[in-house]
Amino acid sequence: MAGPATSAQFRAACELRTAITRIATALADDAAPDPKAIDLINHVAAAADLAPVLAGGIEPAPVPTVPRAVAAIARDGVRVFSAGPERIRRCGADDCALIFYDSSRPNARRWCSMQRCGNRTKVRTHRSHRKEHTMSTITHVNPPALHNTPIFSQGTVTELGRTLYVGGQNGTDGTGAITGDLAEQSAQAMRNVIAVLNESGVGQQQVAKLNIFLAADGDLNAAFAASAQVWGQHPTAITVVRVAGLARPEALVEIDAVAVLPTG
Secondary structure (H helix, E strand, O other), X not given: OXXXXXXXXXXXXXXXXXXXXXXXXXXXXXXOOOHHHHHHHHHXXXXXXXXXXXXXXXXXXXXXXXHHHHHHHHHHHHHHHHOOHHHEEEOOOOOOOOEEEOOOOOXXXXXXXXXXXXXXXXXXHHXXXXXXXXXXXXXXXXXXXXXXXXXXXXXXXXXXXXXXXXXXXXOEOOOOOEOOOHHHHHHHHHHHHHHHHHHOOOOHHHEEEEEEEXXXXXXXXXXXXXXXXXXXXXXXXXXXXXXXXXOOOOOOEEEEEEEEEOOO
16 A cells, blocks of 8 residues: 555545445345435545556556545445345344345345354254243143132143152241241241242242142131232142141141143
């Protein structure tokens, strides 16, 4: 190159870059390019007279000037944009904002670079589909002939999953002690069930069945109100049984659960 660019030449190169960007953006968005940007590129491209040269000759090769180099860039821009506006595209990756020229024969390229975006997007999509297909589903069955309540489901159907069986949980604290009345024990027993679910990577939504065993003289309403505050709005199939007693004499309630796990 014959010397550094002057400030005016640098400004002209920046204006050309802006015009090329505006046209590429418009074509990628299926919009009409700015006529002023088109005029600028045509005007600059008209000054392009660079020719390829071979090294090794006796006479010195022609030295390109800054204006001629910029004009060559404009000329290449004209060639690219004239090849077909449908070949100017935005990269299909969600986290990429690049615009590229699709030079493929079928004109079906989706990413600016397979290495940069294509492979990463394919891997992410594959993992997302695999996660969707491996997550277990629970369908709640509530026949219209039966009483419908938001508190529990009449039945549940599980699909595509491993099974977690949560052993009977009393109202024990972290030391194994059981204290409090039926309401307090019911809330703690439900917390213990949820702790086992969470440790297994699932939550209340993946529970297909709850079995609740109450001491024979226990207040069902008090037990339900206390456990519901812990469990939340996650109806599932529930069986409640009154029993003469539980394994530990001080225990007033015991809750077990069946949940489905993802296959992966």
